[in-house]
Amino acid sequence: MIELKKLSKTFASASGSVEALRDIDLTINDGEIFGIIGLSGAGKSTLVRCINLLERPSAGQVIIDGQDMTAISKAELLKMRRSISMIFQGFNLLEQRNVLKNVCFPLEISGVKKKQAEQRARELLDLVGLADKADKFPAQLSGGQKQRVAIARALATRPKYLLCDEATSALDPNTTRSILELLRTINQTLGVTIIVITHEMKVIDQICDRVAVIDHSRIAEEGRVSEVFTNPQSDIARDLILPQDRAALDTAGGRRVRLTFDGLYSRAPIISQLVLDCQAPVNILFADTKEYEGVIYGHMIIELPTDERQADKILAWLSSSQVGWKEEK
Amino acid sequence: MFSEMFYKLWENGLIQMGIIETIYMTLIATAFSYLFGLPLGMILSVTDVNGIRPMPWVNRVLGFIVNFFRSIPFIILMVAMLPVARFILGTSLGNGAVIVMLVIGASPYVARMVESSIKEVGAGVIEAAQSMGCTNMQIITKVLLPEAKPSLINGAVISMVTILGYSAMAATIGGTGLGQVAIIYGHQRGNDDITWICVLLTVAIVQIIQIVGTTIARKTDKRIK
Numbered sequence: 228m229i230e231l232k233k234l235s236k237t238f239a240s241a242s243g244s245v246e247a248l249r250d251i252d253l254t255i256n257d258g259e260i261f262g263i264i265g266l267s268g269a270g271k272s273t274l275v276r277c278i279n280l281l282e283r284p285s286a287g288q289v290i291i292d293g294q295d296m297t298a299i300s301k302a303e304l305l306k307m308r309r310s311i312s313m314i315f316q317g318f319n320l321l322e323q324r325n326v327l328k329n330v331c332f333p334l335e336i337s338g339v340k341k342k343q344a345e346q347r348a349r350e351l352l353d354l355v356g357l358a359d360k361a362d363k364f365p366a367q368l369s370g371g372q373k374q375r376v377a378i379a380r381a382l383a384t385r386p387k388y389l390l391c392d393e394a395t396s397a398l399d400p401n402t403t404r405s406i407l408e409l410l411r412t413i414n415q416t417l418g419v420t421i422i423v424i425t426h427e428m429k430v431i432d433q434i435c436d437r438v439a440v441i442d443h444s445r446i447a448e449e450g451r452v453s454e455v456f457t458n459p460q461s462d463i464a465r466d467l468i469l470p471q472d473r474a475a476l477d478t479a480g481g482r483r484v485r486l487t488f489d490g491l492y493s494r495a496p497i498i499s500q501l502v503l504d505c506q507a508p509v510n511i512l513f514a515d516t517k518e519y520e521g522v523i524y525g526h527m528i529i530e531l532p533t534d535e536r537q538a539d540k541i542l543a544w545l546s547s548s549q550v551g552w553k554e555e556k
Numbered sequence: 557m558f559s560e561m562f563y564k565l566w567e568n569g570l571i572q573m574g575i576i577e578t579i580y581m582t583l584i585a586t587a588f589s590y591l592f593g594l595p596l597g598m599i600l601s602v603t604d605v606n607g608i609r610p611m612p613w614v615n616r617v618l619g620f621i622v623n624f625f626r627s628i629p630f631i632i633l634m635v636a637m638l639p640v641a642r643f644i645l646g647t648s649l650g651n652g653a654v655i656v657m658l659v660i661g662a663s664p665y666v667a668r669m670v671e672s673s674i675k676e677v678g679a680g681v682i683e684a685a686q687s688m689g690c691t692n693m694q695i696i697t698k699v700l701l702p703e704a705k706p707s708l709i710n711g712a713v714i715s716m717v718t719i720l721g722y723s724a725m726a727a728t729i730g731g732t733g734l735g736q737v738a739i740i741y742g743h744q745r746g747n748d749d750i751t752w753i754c755v756l757l758t759v760a761i762v763q764i765i766q767i768v769g770t771t772i773a774r775k776t777d778k779r780i781k
């Protein structure tokens with residue numbers, strides 16, 4: 228378990244100090260895939276670097292399996308880092324070593340014998356589907372392949388935690404999907420707890436169990452992905468999750484209502500039924516539904532007719548139905 | 557076609573000797589310059605504000621010393637450092653003394669070359685190594701040096717050519733080699749052809765160093781597909 232308690236980080240710079248993180252409280256449970264999402268500059272990369280102390284927090288504690296990382300000696304810290312692996316946006320492979328030697332690297336560092344290290348590395352390359360690339364050099368691989376090598380390397384020391392810092396941000400959508408699938412497999416088969424840092428909703432959407440939304444150095448919102456996605460509370464979460472619907476709200480016209488589907492009703496022809504029952508037209512400004520854990524969730528924004536009587540009739544219909552709705556200002 | 561002096565020198569093997577001595581001095585001086593310059597350059601990059609072990613004061617003091625020696629023209633440094641050669645070797649004459657001068661003059665230069673090569677290693681790779689629990693020494697030996705190898709080799713080629721140039725100047729304090737042949741038999745005795753032959757031979761040596769060095773650097777660089 229990773230516990231962050233009142234974690235703060237302030238950077239001193241020429242133009243004064245910059246507060247990158249403020250009073251972060253988070254608990255990441257063993258075995259889960261935890262997402263941290265935010266816009267660039269929100270502090271998410273600093274946050275993940277505070278977990279393995281690549282950045283030393285200015286205040287607060289990082290407690291991993293009951294051990295306060297900020298209080299242990301340098302030697303203990305280096306040892307702890309072997310159980311907390313990390314992968315990066317830029318892959319960060321050793322360019323002058325071949326694939327096999329890259330995967331061997333962390334084992335070499337911890338004094339594992341060459342033969343054993345190579346055997347372990349080959350197992351891992353097999354796991355990530357690159358067994359045939361052992362003798363290639365990073366320059367000869369595609370981005371997705373490089374990230375697979377980085378994942379194999381990160382798993383070499385049998386870590387308990389895997390930190391992913393924008394690990395798919397440099398990859399195309401298809402490759403992103405396959406890397407995320409690999410991470411999920413690793414989580415399920417090896418039981419590695421994964422912490423994913425990203426600015427992309429689809430990453431959280433595809434693999435995370437829980438998510439924390441970070442904005443302006445603070446946690447804006449935290450919860451199960453299905454909850455945060457269907458009912459985002461903070462402005463920043465709404466911006467991230469439903470970026471287009473802001474635009475829909477900006478357009479001029481009649482009163483606008485946001486409908487929230489909770490899985491049950493997204494399968495029913497709600498809008499058609501509404502139009503037929505009320506005999507009034509509605510304009511769909513925005514619609515977005517997604518599937519989580521096998522159920523459909525989604526949002527829709529509709530514009531009501533300018534005729535107030537018709538509009539009231541529609542609102543009355545909605546109130547008597549089981550659809551969640553809220554008038555947007 | 558050539559002056560009488562040239563044939564005389566050739567028959568006595570003085571030009572051939574000059575070639576060998578130039579190469580010999582350059583190689584020995586380069587080796588010793590790296591003996592001092594490589595660790596110095598590594599310390600400079602490691603102790604930098606953005607290095608893996610920032611030590612601003614150490615960095616500033618070493619940086620000052622390096623700049624101090626680099627800013628003195630070699631021909632002046634040579635004369636000024638004669639007592640140092642006498643202290644180390646017991647004599648300020650001969651090629652031994654010249655090599656001491658070359659090493660004093662080239663080590664700070666080499667240190668800067670090494671520093672810039674080491675700084676080319678991506679911050680991301682270093683961070684990855686740190687995230688795996690590498691000690692700073694492991695980062696130096698297993699990440700910085702191997703990753704910078706092609707760049708270090710290219711730097712060594714440039715350093716070696718510079719040292720070769722310095723070695724010709726050493727003729728003024730009694731060093732031998734092609735520089736001496738050019739100055740004594742070419743310039744001072746008015747045989748322009750000998751001066752030019754020495755120039756051409758030096759150019760040929762530089763070309764060979766450059767081609768061999770660049771080839772080795774390219775062969776060792778795994779970033780090239």
